[in-house]
Amino acid sequence: MATLGINPGLPLISILIPTYNRAVYLRAALESALSQTYPNLEVVVLDDASTDATPEVVQEFQQRDKRLLYVRNHANRGLVANWRQGIEIARGDFFCFLGDDDTLEPEFVEVLMRPLQEDASLVLAFCDHWVMDAQGQRLPDTTDVNTRRWRRAGLVEGRVSDFLRVALIDRAIFIGAVLFRRSTVEPSFLADEARALVDLWLLYRCAQRGGAYYVPQRLASCRWQLGGVSRSWNWRVYGFEGEMFCYEHFLRDPQLAPYHPIFESRMAYALVTYGNTLLTLGKHQEARAQLRRALRLRPLLRGWIGLGLTFLGPVGIALSRWGRTVRGCLLRNRYIPNYPEELWRHPKPATSIPSSEALTTPTLS
Template sequence: MIDNEEGAVADPLVSICIPAYNSASFIEKTLNSISSQSYRNLEILVGDNCSTDSTGEIIERLRQSDSRIVHVRHQSNLGYVGNLNRLLELSRGEYVAFYHSDDVYEPSIVQREVQVLTTNPEVMGVFAKAKNFNHDSDVGRPLKQRFLESPLLKKGEGYVWGGLSSFLPLLLEHGNVFVCPSFMARRRSFDRTGLWCDSYQGVEDVNLWLKFLRHELPLAIITDCLINYRIHDASGSASLSSRAVGFLKEMQFKLLDDFLRDHAPALPARQLRRYQKRKSKEYLKIARSYQDANQYGRYLEYVQRSRDAYAFPFYTKRMLMQRFPQLYFKLTRSP
């Protein structure tokens, strides 16, 4: 059920899609930051995924003062990806943005992203840099994102951009280099990539970015911080991370491994080594977490996976013996 069809902007240039579920604590600040955008020609579609708190009431109250807000009430919980796809289907803009219901957006983010897409016809999707903040402070801490200085990226006015050859090495070495809830794309891009997909749970966003790059749809990142990314226990990534130690990292590595096997062009050996090196480091971090939790079976498994991931492991035998002496003797003793 959709409320406020009559009051919505006719033929909007930009559709802002905001999936929401039990977002009562944060969604008012989010929607106020969207309503206050300097770019006015937009519609704001909020997909309420059967919230059990006051999310729906807050959306209803705010749409009374901003006719561009469209309250999309799902009759059943569609899940995160289903919510995104339903909002995309309902949207009418030439450009479609996917923002989150717990973040706060700078007044110029929509205008800046539209500007990149209108001035560079090669770019199919655009992101912005972010500041992280939590409920204890409204002051964000900028993400470093030093990779934005990479010579692999092309330089635009206030942004960097590129295709598969530019971003794949960065994704392999650094992980997800894009801030998901700042994403805006040309509608026609989805004719090539298809809809959002939940084949790789927790990294649905990286899966979509790889589809853009695989289909030769270049992406851009604005080099100014235009989104305040909220860190809290109820966020989607926090909830997924709590399922199992290293769950999100595992899913991201599976996605990247599958992509390298099925779609990626031949890469220089040094880029693949950097990827394996990152995997080795992350597996060691997971191993330490299992050690702290006294789960020694899993701890041993991930230390061995770390050593297997990289041909020149971070922990040589000597270093391993010094840092994890009991583990060293278990791994090296004769059967």
Template sequence: MPLVSIVTPTYNSEKYLAETIASVISQTYQDWELLLIDDASSDNTLNMIREFADKDKRIRFFQLTENSGAGIARNKGIEMAQGNFVAFLDADDLWKPEKLEKQLKFMEEKDADVCFTAYELINEEGQALNRLVTVLSEVDKNKILKANYIGNSTGIYNAEKLGKIYMPPIRKRQDWALWLRCIEKAGSAYGLQENLAGYRVRKNSVSSNKINLLKYNYIFYRKACNFGAFKSGVYLLRFLFEQFFVKSRLITTHTT
């Protein structure tokens, strides 16, 4: 059975982390390792991580000496990964119990090296908001340059075939850049149209602040894609159209 390396960056995550880790432990597919990379937390996060790691040897952790951002933390996790596949789970998101099992089976059937799934939106208390983010069946480089169609906590790539793929050293939107790099190597990413994760909507997230969202997207095009200023501006306009007239239609009402 292939080993899946799950990379989770943490920073002052004590409020949500236990539930997140529990969603990994309860997976029906059990050949995994969970790599928790703490980004110099000042709360009780590290002690929580140690407690889980003491109880389950599949859980490993590393502490960064100074706060460096989620991208640096994720890259450390990728560096530590020993698995055939690399998956990502943010410290406040949740997986459905059958997430890994169904996704790996789908990847085998599709001969897919990059895969992502549909997911539901949950509030800060973990309650369903009855909103489902559906997915495109396939995303190529042209499509992902317009907008990030891959929910980071649903994404998996085949490190055995593609090699380890890292995130660029940008503070925000580095996950978008990683999936772009994965698609550049694999050709396409394939979407599994099944709700297998919960994304926690938080008040201070990048996506909740539209001005910051545009700023970080511009930086993504400039630094992660190496586009010039004019080309970055053009792609930012394409993003706005894609986000509000195309991608927004993937969010549907969902009742459990």
């Protein structure tokens, strides 16, 4: 791989920052990327046609650090295409994705690169991360809860014994806390159909190529914001569509057969939520189709209620919206499982997923 001439004998690291209209937070992300203790790196800002002060912020940093590369799209290409473009541009031996409102600890690259250098069979190394509020203040208690809920508390440092379970079942790998080996990750791993779940699909494809290494240190920070894009209605629909793509492929993968009951439960739960969301948006026919798909997988009460409401026209829409409001109030401050199968208490499969060496590359339809 090419080097930037800082330390030509050292591997080059690419820190990719996809961004869209986040100039107010981008400054902190850039500061953290350029403050790494490991110096031989390039920081690539992938601007998806922002209309705010993003170009000015980047130019300010470029004037004082030549390791910063700015790529600006003339038109908005969307999340997946922008990420894929980043991998295509990356010149590093290793690369990571940094959210435009997230940050990295100074030792992030140095610590995660070490196991990748020592073991060529690893495709990625990942770590735990902090949760911070909109102002950038760390939330220790929330962080601890987050670590437990995403099942990282039970992981020990070292090579992950069951990469696919940790990635797809436990969903323990936060994409903003991962360092990838560039030679094993292809741009095609980012499928457009995966939409908002492109990170999950990327991990699935990576598991076909090698292993993963976990570091329990919190070497990144993820910003939690109320009312962010991930909570908008359009983004939820975008996310559900990606979720369906992933689950449909997982359920066709014979290597994942021990976990098919879990994927079916999650797919049913997601389809019910997807269908009720479409109904809330006034899309009766689409909602009915998704709810029927859900009920073929699991006879969920919310699914039957939602299906009935699709036949009531405007009254059904109003009742659906009212129901979402009431449900939100009732569930506020109550524990909601990250893993829907917990609602049905599916036993943990006794069979482990085969090692990555035994897996075959999936065929996309």
